[in-house]
Amino acid sequence: MVSQSELVKEARENGMELLPLDKDTYELFFGPQHMATENFSIILKMDGHRVVKAIANPGFLHRGFEKLAEFRPWYTNIALLLRICVPEPDVPEAIYSMAVDELMGWEVPERAQWIRTVVLEMARVSSYLFWTMGLGFKLGVYTAGQWAAAYRERLMALFEELTGARVYHIYTIPGGVRRDIPSDKWLRQLKDTVEYIKDKLKDFDNVLFENYITHRRMEGIGVMDKKFALDEGVTGPNLRATGVAADVRKLDPYLFYPELDFEIPVLKEGDALARALVRRFELEQDLYILEQLLEMGPPSGAYKVQDPRLKALPRFKVPAGEAYAHVEATMGDFGAYVVSDGGSKPYRVQIRGPSIAHGIRVLEQLLVGARIADVPVILMSLGNCPPDIDR
Amino acid sequence: MVDWRLFEPLFNYARKKSLWIVAFCTGCGGIEMPPLMTSRYDLERFGMMPNPAPRMADLFLITGYVTPKTLKRIIITYELQPDPKYVLAHGSCPLNGGIYWDSYNAIKHLDRYIPVDVAIAGCMPRPEAVMDGIKKIMEMIENGTADGWKRYKENYEWYKKNQDELFGEGWREKEARRWIPWLKKK
Amino acid sequence: MIMGMKIKVAPEEEVKKRPSFIKPWMSLKYLFKKPVTIKIPYEPTQIAENYRGFHTLNWKTCIGCNMCGQICPARAIEMTWIEGEKRPHPKVDYGRCTFCQFCVDVCPTNALGFVSNYMLTTVWKDEELELFDWVPLPEEKVKKFTDYRHPLAKIEKLEDGKVRYVLRDGETVEFKILGYGLKPPKLQQKKEEKKA
Amino acid sequence: MAKEEVIVQKVLEKAPYAEGKVKRERRIEFKVPADRIREFLMIMKENNFESMMQITVVDWLKDGEFELVYQLWSYTYAVHAFVKTRIPRDLDKARMPTVKDIYPVAETYERDAHDFYGVYFEGNEKMEMPWILDDAEQGLFPHRKDFDWLGYTKRKYKILDRFDEDKDNYVI
DSSP states (O other), X not given: OOOHHHHHHHHHHTTOSOOBOSTXXXXXXXXXXXXXXXXXXXXXXXXXXXXXXXXXXXXXXXXXXXXXXXXXXXXXXXXXXXXXXXXXXXXXXXXXXXXXXXHHTOOOOHHHHHHHHHHHHHHHHHHHHHHHHHHHHHHTOHHHHHHHHHHHHHHHHHHHHHHSOSSOOOOEETXXXXXXXXXXXXXXXXXXXXXXXXXXXXXXXXXXXXXXXXXXXXXXXXXXXXXXXXXXXXXXXXXXXXTOOXXXXXXXXXXXXXXXXXXXXXXXXXXXXXXXXXXXXXXXXXXXXXXXXXXXXXXXXOSBOOOGGGSSGGGOOOOSEEEEEEEEOSSSEEEEEEEEOSSSSOSEEEEEOTHHHHTTHHHHHHHTTOXXXXXXXHHHHHTOOTHHHHO | OXXXXXXXXXXXXXXXXXXXXXXXXXXXXXXXXXXXXXTTTOGGGGTOEEESOGGGOOEEXXXXXXXXXXXXXXHHHHHHSOSSOEEEEOSSHHHHOGGGTTXXXXXXXXXXXXXXXXXXXXXXXXXXXXXXXXHHXXXXXXXXXXXXXXXXXXXXXXXHHHHHHHHOTTHHHHHHHTTHHHHHOO | OOTTOOOOBOOHXXXXXXXXXXXXXXXXXXXXXXXXXXXXXXXXXXXXXXXXXXXXXOTTTOOOOOHHHHHOTTOOEEEEEETXXXXXXXXXXXXXXXXXXXXXXXXXXXXXXXXXXXXXXXXXXXXXXXXXXXXXXOHHHHHTOOSSBOSEEEEEEOSTXXXXXXXXXXXXXXXXXXXXXXXXXXXXXXXXXXXX | OOHHHHHHHHHHHHOTTOEEEEXXXXXXXXXXXXXXXXXXXXXXXXXXXXXXXXXXXXXXTTTTEEXXXXXXXXXXXXXXXXXXXXXXXXXXXXXXEOOTTTSTXXXXXXXXXXXXXXXXXXXXXXXXXXXSSOGGGTTXXXXXXXXXXXXXXHHHHTOOOTTGGGGGGOOO
């Protein structure tokens, strides 16, 4: 065995020891091998247990999606681009498909739109449950985390039945969806699941959101105000927690959302607790939306556009032009900008992940002055998702 | 002086029953880790749990594709783990690049850089498949055939050559000192 | 704030929550409830019928059109010329396959299909990793394994390009691989000779 | 008149050098010369385009130009605006003034554009700071159209592509 002193000596020789930066401050690598950051690194300059300066260091998940998409046919890019957002892979699928639909000038059949809306909402619910789990684990409320993970499995099973895969569904395609709804049994199961999770929300409140510990740990931490949030391009629940009533589903309605009735939560505090509570309320609203959709029932008709061009799939061409489509994901505003030059492959695809706005500059500024124990809480309350920064 | 090798089967049995995992999800497969660890699939039944510190962990799960930037951290973390240590690779990507076969920023053959014991197919593998892989690695530990860490020691020169070829010489030192000028800046 | 549009905003009291000391204790009632854990491997799991797993290939109806190879986003499919078959058959590399099954969707004769078997675990050794690269077998040979595992036990490479697939129940499939690519291997050889 | 046309007219009155049009409902487009982009974005911000969503670089290799698309979103009107400008794509000429003092978040997007395309934004101090790319790709600008992507990948990882001989037959 190597002794401790030998290790220290070896580290010194290789220049790997912690270097004191200025007087009383030191450098701390936070992540990527850390349970709170997961594939994201923050370099902190610490004074005691206070953060003096933070630098976000993304790029651990960079695979060059935007360039890879330029080498693959229009249609198969779905199998690639959904990997940008792992907790809710239906969102990149949906935005890319919507942008291509716009370029093609397709009117997507109503049934396909209905299925897309249901899938997006299911993805939102499962993503919020995943986030609740993360928050529970980071705050030490493990009970809530275990519940959320277990309830999410019910949605995973439904996804599996509908799309044929657990996580990477590859389901929404340009012009509709890949498969029809399997049966009425599936709709009944979805209804049961929605009711089941709705029942359990009260327990989440009891354990996590109305817990004294949660409030003490999250109140007044990582505060941002309205002007700051707008300047920094923050979107989604983080923006709503600062007092801006904004939601892409309301402002730029897509799919079935204009016909649905739902409320958006707005709080003025802008701290970590407000962000968490906004998300909590949205989970409830998403379940409500799913209920409404199920009550409506799937419209009859085709689930895919009937277009002869779709037959020669690998050489399927899209007319020249550009389109931008965006949806409201759980992290924020997820957008895709697609440029075509009339060929069988996209000329340029850019995916705008919401985390690029609130995961870099906002995080760096919110962390200054925070205690080291609050760093995971701030990260979690922002809902940072590294793959959509790195792409 | 006791010949500890006599007790090796006993040790192997103990190692098999208390595999701790490094909590380092390197790719998209990381999203299947929480369901595995929590109440639905409950890996703790097998005496496994995620551990934040590599110093206390035996098993390294490479959950999906690996980018060079992450590989640097994986190598450092892997070297921090005490012997014996085991590596399990999820999915297609560590094996042959997966869907990122033409990406400049995804590793194609992981076994060139660190030794891997077990491979699982799938994109991404279901929790059941991961459990199957873990069962396999447990069998291998009991037979004493999970010898990746021995290979790493024996062929260290070869592994180091491949790593240096990819990252350039002196990458460890460079990585440690990279951010100092930026932190010192006002 | 938004011009000419009314956004339904939830009342603040509904969104906000009050901290409480007592409520977290309510979760104790879960002590008396049944656990949700599936006790794998002692308990079987339910998997969707059309779960996208490994491929199957009807060798009789496959016309070797390479549509699957063209649509594959990971280029996992390689056309393989087999002795005794008129047209090449796809060979799928699970070191690249992403299980999107676009290849199944575009197959014009529905020769390519998929089953819900998804489990393939091997030791990281060259001879065992061969299992990740196979010409899919007909459906009836794969479907008889209902434990969701890959049907092959091992792939043996014999002399002069012969390959033997050993299924897990002992059945063997033997064939000779002549070459890869779209053109028949004999033509390729002639071309090379011409070039030389 | 639709609200989009009103906005376009209002902006064009203040900025006569720009061209503007309505693309479709809730999407408007402006074309601005590269040297007046700061001026124009200031006008846009005054006209309630509060947030910048992204800066997209499109590499038009045939024209020898980069198209920079500044995408703005207005919460007041619920309108998405594309502000397009063109600059030469040669490495030494692809320079733009930074807009980080108008939209602070632009700093991040500019770093992104610099890392992948080599557009240099003057005035942004974080231009040289390590961003997503690793050391090996630093300065190669891998998302440019003339970057030998597949060749570089093969050289870096020493892989041999099995399909080389039939390359023309594959769409990819």
